[in-house]
Structures are given as structure tokens and as C-alpha cells.
Amino acid sequence: MYPVIKRFFDIFFSLFILFLLLPLFIILFPLLRFTGEGYIFYYQKRIGYNNRIFNIIKFATMLKDSPNIGTGLITLRKDPRVTPMGNFLRKTKLNELPQILNVLKGDMSFVGPRPLVDKTFEPYSDHVKANIYKVRPGITGIGSVVFRDEEKLMTECEGDPKVFYNTVIAQYKGDLEMWYLHHQSFKTDIFILFLTGWQILFSESRLINKVFKTLPVNAIINKVPSK
Numbered sequence: 001m002y003p004v005i006k007r008f009f010d011i012f013f014s015l016f017i018l019f020l021l022l023p024l025f026i027i028l029f030p031l032l033r034f035t036g037e038g039y040i041f042y043y044q045k046r047i048g049y050n051n052r053i054f055n056i057i058k059f060a061t062m063l064k065d066s067p068n069i070g071t072g073l074i075t076l077r078k079d080p081r082v083t084p085m086g087n088f089l090r091k092t093k094l095n096e097l098p099q100i101l102n103v104l105k106g107d108m109s110f111v112g113p114r115p116l117v118d119k120t121f122e123p124y125s126d127h128v129k130a131n132i133y134k135v136r137p138g139i140t141g142i143g144s145v146v147f148r149d150e151e152k153l154m155t156e157c158e159g160d161p162k163v164f165y166n167t168v169i170a171q172y173k174g175d176l177e178m179w180y181l182h183h184q185s186f187k188t189d190i191f192i193l194f195l196t197g198w199q200i201l202f203s204e205s206r207l208i209n210k211v212f213k214t215l216p217v218n219a220i221i222n223k224v225p226s227k
Contacts, residue, residue: 061086
């Protein structure tokens with residue numbers, strides 16, 4: 001029953017948000033058009049509901065050929081491939097707003113496991129890969145909140161960032177998304193939406209650990225004391 005309620009909420013809320021943010025879009029469109037490389041939207045193939053491929057929509061924040069430059073699909077803090085406008089959009093998470101169109105289409109939900117590209121999906125265990133997208137992927141999710149500053153973790157890690165992603169981040173993300181799969185409810189989704197906004201305003205906060213006390217723990221990622 002909840003998936004039906006959730007889909008109704010997604011449609012209603014996405015239409016409301018689009019109407020509310022229309023003035024912001026009107027401002028961002030020309031700013032993106034006349035900065036960076038002049039393109040507004042970025043489309044990328046992601047793994048979605050029932051492991052089907054779809055095109056995710058974001059505001060353009062990086063150079064067009066970024067996947068073939070530098071660290072590839074991994075973005076570091078102060079990454080030179082990020083445009084000046086893109087840096088602001090990524091920091092405020094405004095670059096994610098066009099995914100509301102993906103929600104309307106039914107590709108995504110507001111809350112769920114983040115949709116990944118093949119290369120970042122591959123490090124997951126077979127069990128996680130077979131089950132994680134039995135729900136629609138989300139604009140935000142438990143993994144997005146915990147890894148609110150993944151770029152910082154990747155920049156400060158010892159050794160190769162790609163190895164760190166595959167052996168530490170991907171494994172813990174898989175555990176988090178499986179936790180969501182077993183705890184999804186309207187209450188959980190509302191808390192995740194609230195925590196997403198909270199972490200943007202208070203990036204060092206560990207409120208999530210107080211709200212969700214049964215989250216899986218990783219000694220490397222969960223090293224910051226609760227506040």
C-alpha cells in the first residue's frame with residue numbers, strides 16, 4: 001500500500017515544487033547558458049527501478065568531457081573540472097533540482113537509494129545489486145545524508161580515491177541503502193527529507209545518528225562525534 005501512497009505524494013509534491021521554484025529556474029537558465037561551456041542540463045545514464053537504465057537530469061556543473069578527465073566519475077573537493085557556477089550549485093545541492101522531472105516521469109522518487117552509473121554500482125555486493133533498486137531511486141536518501149560531503153572524504157583519504165570508494169564508501173553505502181529497504185515508511189521518508197535540508201544548513205551535524213539509531217556503522221566514516 002505504501003508504494004501507491006508514495007507515488008501519489010511524489011507526483012503532487014513534484015508539481016508543487018516545480019511551480020514554487022519556477023522563478024529560480026528562470027534565473028538559473030541564463031546564468032548556466034552564458035557561463036561554463038554554455039549548456040544548462042546534464043544527462044547521464046543511471047541504474048534505476050528494477051535495475052533498468054534511465055537518463056537522470058541535472059543542472060550542468062562540470063566540463064562536458066569530465067568523465068574522461070582527471071579522476072573520471074569521482075569528484076574531489078575543489079575539482080578543477082567543476083565550473084564556478086557549478087561549484088555553487090553543487091554546494092547548495094541546487095544541481096539536483098531538475099530530477100524533479102525524473103520523479104514526475106516515474107523514473108525516481110523524492111526518497112530512495114541514489115541511482116548510480118555502472119562503474120559506481122559494480123563495487124556493491126551481488127546481494128545489494130540484486131535488491132537495492134526494488135524501490136525507485138531517490139533524489140535524496142539515507143546514503144545521500146550520511147555522505148553529505150563525499151567529495152571531502154575522497155579528497156582527504158589516504159591512497160587512491162578510486163580504491164577508497166570501492167572498498168570503503170561503496171560497501172558502506174550498500175549497507176545503508178539495504179537498511180532503507182527494510183525500514184522504508186512515510187515517517188522514514190519525511191525524516192530523510194528533513195535531514196537532507198538540515199545537513200545543507202549544518203554540514204557538520206550528526207543529528208542523523210540521533211534520529212536513526214539503528215543505522216549500520218562504519219568505523220572510518222562514522223568517526224566524527226555526534227553533535
